[in-house]
Amino acid sequence: MRVKIRLIACALALLCLAGCASRPTAKPQDSELLVVGFSQLGSESSWRLANTASMTAALSREKGYELLLENAKQKQDNQLAAVRNFILQGVDLIVIAPVAETGWESVLQEARDAQIPVIIMDRAVAVEDESLYLSNVGSDFLREGERAVEWLREELERRGRGEDEIRILHLQGTYGATSQLMRTKPIEDAVRAMPNWTIAAQLPGDYTEAKGYEVVRDYLRGDRDIDVIYSENDNMTFGAMRALDEAGLRYGEGGDVILISFDAVREALQYCLEGKIDLCVECNPLHGPRVEELIRQYEEGESIPKHIYVEELIFTKDRLTQELIDSREY
Numbered sequence: 474m475r476v477k478i479r480l481i482a483c484a485l486a487l488l489c490l491a492g493c494a495s496r497p498t499a500k501p502q503d504s505e506l507l508v509v510g511f512s513q514l515g516s517e518s519s520w521r522l523a524n525t526a527s528m529t530a531a532l533s534r535e536k537g538y539e540l541l542l543e544n545a546k547q548k549q550d551n552q553l554a555a556v557r558n559f560i561l562q563g564v565d566l567i568v569i570a571p572v573a574e575t576g577w578e579s580v581l582q583e584a585r586d587a588q589i590p591v592i593i594m595d596r597a598v599a600v601e602d603e604s605l606y607l608s609n610v611g612s613d614f615l616r617e618g619e620r621a622v623e624w625l626r627e628e629l630e631r632r633g634r635g636e637d638e639i640r641i642l643h644l645q646g647t648y649g650a651t652s653q654l655m656r657t658k659p660i661e662d663a664v665r666a667m668p669n670w671t672i673a674a675q676l677p678g679d680y681t682e683a684k685g686y687e688v689v690r691d692y693l694r695g696d697r698d699i700d701v702i703y704s705e706n707d708n709m710t711f712g713a714m715r716a717l718d719e720a721g722l723r724y725g726e727g728g729d730v731i732l733i734s735f736d737a738v739r740e741a742l743q744y745c746l747e748g749k750i751d752l753c754v755e756c757n758p759l760h761g762p763r764v765e766e767l768i769r770q771y772e773e774g775e776s777i778p779k780h781i782y783v784e785e786l787i788f789t790k791d792r793l794t795q796e797l798i799d800s801r802e803y
């Protein structure tokens with residue numbers, strides 16, 4: 474019955490949308506498989522590649538899925554078009570990794586009208602009516618930022634610099650993304666609360682290494698008086714490290730600049746073990762099995778939690794070993 478209603482709804486949606494959306498690709502015919510449309514926001518970072526790999530492995534044909542993957546190249550318009558195309562194809566379920574929080578109401582309503590459930594993965598969507606999606610599985614980005622700030626406060630005390638003037642260069646991820654907004658809040662709050670902390674500048678790095686390098690390189694041409702770099706992902710940190718090297722500034726263990734980085738991908742942990750990055754805040758990208766479990770629960774009519782946050786750690790050199798890094802999945 475559910476399938477029948479969905480087919481009628483899809484046909485109606487098709488009639489309504491035919492004039493304004495791109496031509497749909499036909500839904501795969503293999504009726505044994507559950508067809509999942511996945512709008513991935515991009516391929517900007519090592520984290521994102523690990524996330525896409527986790528999704529494709531978990532939603533494979535062997536496991537009973539036909540995964541239709543669309544890469545939006547960090548553009549929300551591409552995501553909206555992809556989701557509308559999935560609706561036109563009448564997929565069984567849609568997964569969205571949203572680039573930004575806002576702007577989702579209409580398309581989620583269209584999915585609901587077509588009776589297609591939606592799972593939000595990684596970042597969140599800001600919609601008044603949370604029943605527009607089934608569940609949101611991702612990280613507690615606010616907690617990540619809070620842990621980074623707590624660590625910085627303690628680390629400065631340990632170094633006997635608790636009372637010093639501290640100038641922080643803040644490298645920000647894609648504006649409007651939950652991970653950017655929630656990692657930004659704790660450092661801005663801390664600077665308001667700590668009279669000796671200043672944000673020297675907030676630079677847009679869009680979560681990419683190239684942008685991270687470019688903005689830090691340009692910044693250091695005018696101001697080299699930096700005590701901390703608070704970088705909202707590893708790839709921007711790698712770019713910043715290159716810019717610091719070129720500027721002849723020492724960072725990490727025994728250096729002049731404290732480096733804080735989010736994600737904790739293998740390469741960043743390796744730098745941490747080598748004493749080049751001071752703190753790696755973990756952000757776990759392996760959501761594929763979690764999404765698969767949600768789909769199974771939905772198909773079996775079980776109740777589904779609205780928000781699922783993943784357990785995460787923070788790493789400093791003394792908490793790392795080569796074995797731990799080598800055994801990591803990403």
Ligand code: AHR
Nearest residue numbers: 518520521652680706756
């Ligand atoms: O939303 C998660 C963030 O997106 C990761 O920290 C970053 O690397 C990615 O691009």
